[in-house]
Amino acid sequence: MQQQLQDVFDRYTGEQSELIPILQDIQDVFGYIPSEAMSETARFLNLPASTVYGVTTFYAQFHLSPQGRNRIHVCQGTACHVRGAEKIITAIQAHLGIAPGETSQDFEFSLEGVACFGSCALAPVLVVNDTVYGKVTPAQAVDILEALR
Amino acid sequence: MRFETIREQALNAWTDFDAPGKPRILVGTATCGQAAGAGASLDRIRAYAASRNLADRVWEVGCLGLCYAEPLVELSQPELPRILYAGVLANDVEPLLRGYFERGDLRPDMALATMNGAGAAGIARFADLPMIRSQVRVVLRNSGIISPGNAYHYIARGGYEGLRLALSMSPEQVIEEVQASGLRGRGGAGFPTGTKWELCRKAKGEPKYVVCNADEGDPGAFMDRSVIENDPHSIIEGMCIAAWAIGAEQGYIYARAEYPLAIRRLEQALQQVRDMGLLGSNILGTGFNFQIRIKKGAGAFVCGEETALLASIEGRRGMPHSRPPFPAQEGLSGKPTNINNVETLANIPVIITRGSGWYSRHGTEKSRGTKTFALAGKIARTGLIEVPLGTSLRDIVFTIGGGVPDGRQFKAVQTGGPSGGCLSAEYLDIAVDYENLAEAGAIMGSGGMVVMDDETCMVDVARYFVEFTQRESCGKCAPCRLGTRQMLRILTDICNGRAKREDLDLLEEIAHVVQAASLCGLGQTAPNPVLTTLRYYKDEYEAHVRDHRCPAGQCPGLLRYVIDPEACTGCTACVRKCTVNAIAGKKNQPHVIDQETCITCGACYAVCRFHAVTKV
Ligand SMILES: Cc1cc2nc3c(=O)[nH]c(=O)nc-3n(C[C@H](O)[C@H](O)[C@H](O)COP(=O)(O)O)c2cc1C
């Protein structure tokens, strides 16, 4: 891990304004922000570890635990809500046994609710591993996930 | 490079792109197109084009705003009218293209419109489409028309002419022109842009900064995403002009992490203008220096608020502070900073090239110009539009948007996202501008409009928004942190049929306190969805409280699906669709839903052709 972190730090000069980009790079490498990485970042930027932890937990994008192989994002924006996003979440939740914010025990799936993808015209929207699906029904959502197994 | 040389090259590129004498295929591949399947269609189109030696005549373009009809493909070939086709899925590609290019078959059944003004039997002209007819496209001037990855296309259509002109004017003259246009901030608050620039120009402190707010946090809004994806240079040019006017040398674009394509387009566009000498040092030989960097957000709604946004750029938790000091006085690193929204900036080049007089002819007295709106929810033609301010809600929702689909009844239109409100049918005739919307208890906000029908529960909508603001509250001030939580508790109780009549009064009281006492706009406006629904839809609240009934049949806690044994034919369609195996029943015998297992997802309700599944 040390080497991978060093590779990230090498791209930066060590100012606090770089904290969020550094955390984003770390998450790109590991898929989440390991706690050791937070301490190392604090050392690199000369900040208290509490500041780094505070920033990491403030932003919804950062995960503190490993994520599943397939990342499921269900849009919970207004347009999607009005067009039945809740029902998609309920169906996925019942099917996989994980609630938004959770990862399945076999690390196959992580489920997350997201505020809006800006594809509201095609609501409800489901994004699985960066592929955007528009106008999905609860049954289709379950089919899409099953196809990934 | 001299601007004349760049422009000449741009015109050549455009002539090649737009040549009437050459065949051409355009595919809309903005995020909405991709969500509808444009990626797969594009693959098929490229394969066909390669086989006909047309590989270099296929272009990816942005979005025309007709998102409901995606994937959109435009075909053109000498002697035939240019035609825009709707809903072109991968399997439609081959027959459509063969017909058009090989047999001159125009396929009116799939055609949406002719694009070059020429008519064709049974196909409407683009400009005559009900969704297009009353639009005035300033911000969307290039959307869906140019290839957003090609800077020359932007320049050929007048791009960077505004910057060239601005650089030949004094900064004060530029500010005067923007002031005279009457342009107001499109990020929500509607502050006059020229005045903001002047404050920042006059503020003491060096260096100064220009920031573009591309955080677009309002759920249900996608104007800014679309403008960036479809016409990234319009924002860059607007920022350059702003920087010249206020005297800044460094700019930032703060963009949402959820918009990966928009960020890619911006990065690409920035590199293009750096290479051309339109950004960087000594721009166009005038001695003006300006750099732009992109900062990616990390998923916090409150970071759209300007002081929180600056904290986030500085690498801190995105918590707002009270103003004054305003960013124009003390912004990034304590220096004067001008923050503008994406759409505000995209207007600037046009105001400079066409003049403030032209711009201010559109709109109403206090709300000049045009505004983009994102139409979504229960509306037939979802998409992105731009109309003069002062257009009525009715025109927007019914004439342009085509009204409510599936034979349902219009109930409300929600404007302004979590800070806005829900307007009922009696408000349909108000002219949409900053003042009128505020008076009705909603706000203009950034321009999201979500339409709701009689199957939308307004109490649930209020609960939904408060759940959002409660989650996104940064926690710094108590009225917002605790008040949104208490409102959410009461609203959840109401939706579950557990609330009492007095709770409605308490809810209203808390809403007024949160509105009056919160530190930033998030808390101050969070009660708006509650107060407007209490005002216009009190009867729905009362049905939940008094009768434990959700009139719209939405609230899961008050909803059960049951199968009418008389109407059920035992076709097993619902059994197969049920995602949790809650439906039992043999073929040709009436089915039964196990209420313990049922998650009320409504899959059975949607699939039953015999209306045997009912909501009670
Ligand atoms: C909670 C909150 C969220 C906001 N989100 C955004 C946003 O996503 N985009 C935006 O441009 N302005 C947003 N604003 C408004 C900004 O604070 C600011 O007024 C705006 O960026 C100024 O630009 P303008 O004058 O060009 O509108 C938000 C304000 C609040 C209080």
Ligand code: FES
């Ligand atoms: S509300 Fe779901 S994509 Fe915008």
